[in-house]
Amino acid sequence: MPLTVAQLSESDLLERIFPRLRTGIPWQECVVVGPGDDAAVLAVADGRVVVSIDTQVQDMDFRLQWPSGYHTTGFDVGWKAAAQNLSDINAMGGRATSLAVSLTLPGSTDVQWVEDLADGLNAAIRQLGADGCSVIGGDIGAGAQIAVTAAVTGSLEGRKPVLRSGAQPGDVVVLAGTVGRAAAGLALLESTHEYSSLQAEHLNLVQNQCCPLPPLAAGPAAAEAGSTAMLDISDGLVKDAQRLASASGVRIDFDPEVLSSLAEPLRSAADLLGIDPMEWVLGGGEDHGLLATVNPIVMPLPGFTAVGSVKAGSKGVTIGSQSPANVGWDHFAD
Amino acid sequence: MPLTVAQLSESDLLERIFPRLRTGIPWQECVVVGPGDDAAVLAVADGRVVVSIDTQVQDMDFRLQWPSGYHTTGFDVGWKAAAQNLSDINAMGGRATSLAVSLTLPGSTDVQWVEDLADGLNAAIRQLGADGCSVIGGDIGAGAQIAVTAAVTGSLEGRKPVLRSGAQPGDVVVLAGTVGRAAAGLALLESTHEYSSLQAEHLNLVQNQCCPLPPLAAGPAAAEAGSTAMLDISDGLVKDAQRLASASGVRIDFDPEVLSSLAEPLRSAADLLGIDPMEWVLGGGEDHGLLATVNPIVMPLPGFTAVGSVKAGSKGVTIGSQSPANVGWDHFAD
Structure with a gap:
C-alpha cells in the first residue's frame, strides 16, 4: 500500500x-x-x-x-x-x-x-x-x-508596470508564446482517443495543457521596450483582447491571415477531432501567451509576433475589421 | 429563489x-x-x-x-x-x-x-x-x-522580524490576547446544546471561534520592545510553545497558577459540557493570541501578561517544571 x-x-x-x-x-x-x-x-x-x-x-x-x-x-x-x-x-x-x-x-x-x-x-x-x-x-x-x-x-526591477489600460490607437498588437495549444491538448484529453496511442505532435499539445510554457522573458522585454498595455491570455485570445480593449477604450483589430497561420500547427489534431482549429486559436486559454500593444517604432520586438493593430473607438475586438461572429466565432459568453 | x-x-x-x-x-x-x-x-x-x-x-x-x-x-x-x-x-x-x-x-x-x-x-x-x-x-x-x-x-516598518528561534534562557514568556476561547466556542458549536438558547457568556465564546480577535497591536509593540521570539497560537498553547522552544533550543516553563487563571473564564462553558477547561487553555488554537519571549528588563510589556519563563536546555514545554502529561495533559500528537 x-x-x-x-x-x-x-x-x-x-x-x-x-x-x-x-x-x-x-x-x-x-x-x-x-x-x-x-x-x-x-x-x-x-x-x-x-x-x-x-x-x-x-x-x-x-x-x-x-x-x-x-x-x-x-x-x-x-x-x-x-x-x-x-x-x-x-x-x-x-x-x-x-x-x-x-x-x-x-x-x-x-x-x-x-x-x-x-x-x-x-x-x-x-x-x-x-x-x-x-x-x-x-x-x-x-x-x-x-x-x-x-x-x-x-x-518590476525599476520598470513601470504594464497595465491593460494603456493601448493607443496606432499601436501594433503583438503576441508572445503560443495560443490554442493548451485548448487542443484539453480536447485531446477529453476525447476517447486513447492517450497512449497519440502521435508525438498530439502528445505535445497535451503537454501544453498539462505543463504550459508561458514566455517569461517576454514580459520584462516588452516592458523595457515601452509596451503600452499587456495581459496574459488565460481565457482565450478574443476574450482577453476584449479585456485589454475595454480597459484601454480602443478596438483591437486582428489580422485574419496571421490568425489563420496560428491555426496551422493545430490542424492535424483538429482534423482528428473534427473541429475547426480557429476555435482553439480564438477561444483557447491556458497557454499563457502574452498579448501586448506597442508603438510601431519599437518593432520588431524580439520574442513577439505582430498579430494586429489598435484602432480608435471602443468596439472591442475585430478580425480584419469584422466582428468575430462574422468570421464564424461567437463564443463571447463570459 | x-x-x-x-x-x-x-x-x-x-x-x-x-x-x-x-x-x-x-x-x-x-x-x-x-x-x-x-x-x-x-x-x-x-x-x-x-x-x-x-x-x-x-x-x-x-x-x-x-x-x-x-x-x-x-x-x-x-x-x-x-x-x-x-x-x-x-x-x-x-x-x-x-x-x-x-x-x-x-x-x-x-x-x-x-x-x-x-x-x-x-x-x-x-x-x-x-x-x-x-x-x-x-x-x-x-x-x-x-x-x-x-x-x-x-x-516591518523598519523593525527586525521576530522569529521563533531567538528565545534566550532567562527571558520572560508573555502572552497577548486570549487562549482557549475559540476552542470552547468550537465545543459549544459541536455540542447538541441549542445555539439559540445559549447564554451570552457562551455566545461570546462561539463568537471567538467564528470571528477571532488576534491582538494586532501587540505584535509590532513586542517587536519594538525587542522581543526575542514570537509566534501566533493557532494550534494550541502547548504545541505552539513546543515549536518556539524547539526552534530556539530552550525549554518553555509555564506558571501553573497563571494557566489556571486563564481557565477561569472558560469554567462555566466547561461545566456545561462536562470538560476540564485546562484542555482548552493548553490545547485550543484559533484565538490567534501571541506567545512571545522578552528580556525581563522590558517588563511590564503593555498588552502582554507574563505566563512563564525560558530555561536552558531543549526539553520543550513544562508546566511548573513538570511535563504537561504529569499535570494531566498529554495531547502531544501532531
Whole structure:
C-alpha cells in the first residue's frame, strides 16, 4: 500500500516537500526569512512588489483521470500552479521573486503524488527561467478535493508596470508564446482517443495543457521596450483582447491571415477531432501567451509576433475589421 | 429563489464584491495598482515585504451547519480568513499591507453569502485595526466545497522580524490576547446544546471561534520592545510553545497558577459540557493570541501578561517544571 497523506502529520509532509523545492535553484539572497516561521520575509530592492494569487481545483481545472486514459500527475499540477502564477507577474512586465503555496489534499492522496507536485513546482520555476523565484512557504490542510493555491510576488526591477489600460490607437498588437495549444491538448484529453496511442505532435499539445510554457522573458522585454498595455491570455485570445480593449477604450483589430497561420500547427489534431482549429486559436486559454500593444517604432520586438493593430473607438475586438461572429466565432459568453 | 453563484459570471461576481471591500477603509497610498489587472502592485517603503498564505475549507475548518444549530455565515468565513492571515503578519512583528483572496465556491452558493464574505473581510480589517491593509485582488473559481485562501503581505516598518528561534534562557514568556476561547466556542458549536438558547457568556465564546480577535497591536509593540521570539497560537498553547522552544533550543516553563487563571473564564462553558477547561487553555488554537519571549528588563510589556519563563536546555514545554502529561495533559500528537 502506498503511503497516504493521512498517515503523516503536516510537519512530516512539509519536511518531505521543502528539500525538493531547492533542487538546482540557488536560494535567493532576497529571501530574508524562508519557510518555517509564521510568515516569510523578502527583500524588495525596487521599492514595489507585484502580487497575484491563483487556485486550481480538481475536477474543475484538471481531472485526475481523463476520458483519454491520461492520469494527471502531481508534477503536472505543481508545474501548472507555478506557470499560471509566474505568468501573472510576466504580464505586468515583472520577474517573479517568490511563491507561497497552500495545498488542500484528501487524506487518501499518495504522498508520492505530493512529492511529485513539489518536483513540478521546482521544475517549472527552473525550466521556465524564473531563476530569481523561491518557494518561501505555504501550508497544507485537508479537504474533499485536491486544490492548489499559489500566491506569487514579483519585482518590476525599476520598470513601470504594464497595465491593460494603456493601448493607443496606432499601436501594433503583438503576441508572445503560443495560443490554442493548451485548448487542443484539453480536447485531446477529453476525447476517447486513447492517450497512449497519440502521435508525438498530439502528445505535445497535451503537454501544453498539462505543463504550459508561458514566455517569461517576454514580459520584462516588452516592458523595457515601452509596451503600452499587456495581459496574459488565460481565457482565450478574443476574450482577453476584449479585456485589454475595454480597459484601454480602443478596438483591437486582428489580422485574419496571421490568425489563420496560428491555426496551422493545430490542424492535424483538429482534423482528428473534427473541429475547426480557429476555435482553439480564438477561444483557447491556458497557454499563457502574452498579448501586448506597442508603438510601431519599437518593432520588431524580439520574442513577439505582430498579430494586429489598435484602432480608435471602443468596439472591442475585430478580425480584419469584422466582428468575430462574422468570421464564424461567437463564443463571447463570459 | 435566491441568486446563486452559478447564475453570475466571475466578473459580475467580482463587481459585487469589490465595492464592499473599501467600506470605511481609505484606499492605501501604498497600492500602486489595485484589483483588475493581471496582478496588483504595492509600494514597499521598508525594503522588505512579509508574506504568508492560509486556506480554510468547508467541513474541515468550518461547518456550514453545526450540531448546535448554528449556520456559519459568509461574514464569519470572511472575517476568519482575514484574521488568520493578519495574525501571521502580527506574529512577525509586522503590520499587514494587503490581502489577495482566492475563493472556491460551489455553483449553488448564494450570492448573498459571498457578499457577506466580502463584508466579513472588510469588517475584520477595520475592526481589528489593520487600517493599513487593502484587499488588492483575488480570483473566484468553482469547486465542490467552499474554500477561501488569502495571501497577506505586511511591513516591518523598519523593525527586525521576530522569529521563533531567538528565545534566550532567562527571558520572560508573555502572552497577548486570549487562549482557549475559540476552542470552547468550537465545543459549544459541536455540542447538541441549542445555539439559540445559549447564554451570552457562551455566545461570546462561539463568537471567538467564528470571528477571532488576534491582538494586532501587540505584535509590532513586542517587536519594538525587542522581543526575542514570537509566534501566533493557532494550534494550541502547548504545541505552539513546543515549536518556539524547539526552534530556539530552550525549554518553555509555564506558571501553573497563571494557566489556571486563564481557565477561569472558560469554567462555566466547561461545566456545561462536562470538560476540564485546562484542555482548552493548553490545547485550543484559533484565538490567534501571541506567545512571545522578552528580556525581563522590558517588563511590564503593555498588552502582554507574563505566563512563564525560558530555561536552558531543549526539553520543550513544562508546566511548573513538570511535563504537561504529569499535570494531566498529554495531547502531544501532531
